[in-house]
Amino acid sequence: MKNKLNAICQKLQQSEYKVTPQRQVILKTFLEHATEHLSAEEVYNIVKGQHPDIGLATVYRTLDLLAELDILTKINFGDGRTRYEMVQHEAHHHHHMICLGCGRVQEFDADLLESLENLLTRKTGFQITDHQLKFYGYCRECAAKSEDKSGSGDI
Amino acid sequence: MKNKLNAICQKLQQSEYKVTPQRQVILKTFLEHATEHLSAEEVYNIVKGQHPDIGLATVYRTLDLLAELDILTKINFGDGRTRYEMVQHEAHHHHHMICLGCGRVQEFDADLLESLENLLTRKTGFQITDHQLKFYGYCRECAAKSEDKSGSGDI
DNA sequence: CTAAATGCAAAATTTTTGCACCACA
DNA sequence: TGTGGTGCAAAAATTTTGCATTTAG
Numbered sequence A, B: 001m002k003n004k005l006n007a008i009c010q011k012l013q014q015s016e017y018k019v020t021p022q023r024q025v026i027l028k029t030f031l032e033h034a035t036e037h038l039s040a041e042e043v044y045n046i047v048k049g050q051h052p053d054i055g056l057a058t059v060y061r062t063l064d065l066l067a068e069l070d071i072l073t074k075i076n077f078g079d080g081r082t083r084y085e086m087v088q089h090e091a092h093h094h095h096h097m098i099c100l101g102c103g104r105v106q107e108f109d110a111d112l113l114e115s116l117e118n119l120l121t122r123k124t125g126f127q128i129t130d131h132q133l134k135f136y137g138y139c140r141e142c143a144a145k146s147e148d149k150s151g152s153g154d155i
Numbered sequence C: 001c002t003a004a005a006t007g008c009a010a011a012a013t014t015t016t017t018g019c020a021c022c023a024c025a
Numbered sequence D: 001t002g003t004g005g006t007g008c009a010a011a012a013a014t015t016t017t018g019c020a021t022t023t024a025g
Helices: A003-015 A021-032 A042-052 A056-068 A115-124 A140-149 B002-014 B021-032 B040-050 B055-070 B114-124 B140-148
Strands: A072-075 A083-086 A096-097 A105-109 A129-138 B072-075 B083-086 B094-099 B105-109 B129-136
Touching: A003 A021, A021 A056, A042 A056, A056 A072, A056 A083, A096 B105, A105 B114, A115 B105, A129 A140, A129 B105, B002 B021, B002 B083, B021 B055, B021 B083, B055 B072, B055 B083, B072 B094, B072 B129, B083 B105, B129 B140
Parallel strands: A096 A129, B094 B129
Antiparallel strands: A072 A083, A096 A105, A129 B129, B072 B083, B094 B105
């Protein structure tokens, strides 16, 4: 974990950006919440614990910067705020299953898209650098609940 | 096209919603801009031509309603506003290729995800009702442009 | 030392809400 | 005719920006 933080700080320095304590704390937050998809405000609240007088604007600016540097990715689950997660370059592509019942977001891995990407590039000339796949539906628990009601659709 | 509008209006009536002129004009807008991905404000500006004293709030409320009824889908391309497009139940699932150079959004069809969905449901119990796949990269034109610069990465 | 980064507060944007009035069914 | 829908304006929520001050390199 420390390694990763250092690696990213080096990346910052090499890009002529300064490694400020604020930026470090924000990065640490993402490393320590690797499974979550934090919004700017959530990051802000977590970070205030370790760096009480940080400003929300700094959080926004840092998230923007880190996304620009391909250290974070923006994601949007449709809840009105932009969320961020660390890019895992080594790891397999992972995607999201968003439960329409309880709103929980599960992840799964899949590299099955690569052949599709190649096909698309051949057919359209579009050079793909990244993809994002989301499945919407109902998680096991919510699916079980709505079976009780044996309804034919929305409540 | 008229058929489709009528079908949707019936769906509204059956759900005990009223078919107001505002709702009709908004629906017509989506039928006439089938290839675009309109935001609330864009819809509002288009619709004001035919119904000058419509309110932006009504547009938001109508888009919400239509999304709830599964007539529209919300999409988010990361430009800070929610966009909408008509759901095409008969048609194949289509997805988006978003150019990071010029921002244009192309579409493509693919049903290749179905086997993946089945696998996931078997493994996780997650009942999938919909999916969304986005490819990010560079369209043919932008890819050609950046080849000139023969750069090794970001500018 | 100096350009970049920060904090604060104000502004800009997008979306939601309260309420009196209107109109579809 | 009555309830759901609408317009307006105000509020809420999220994100961006200007500027004086601080700080990393």
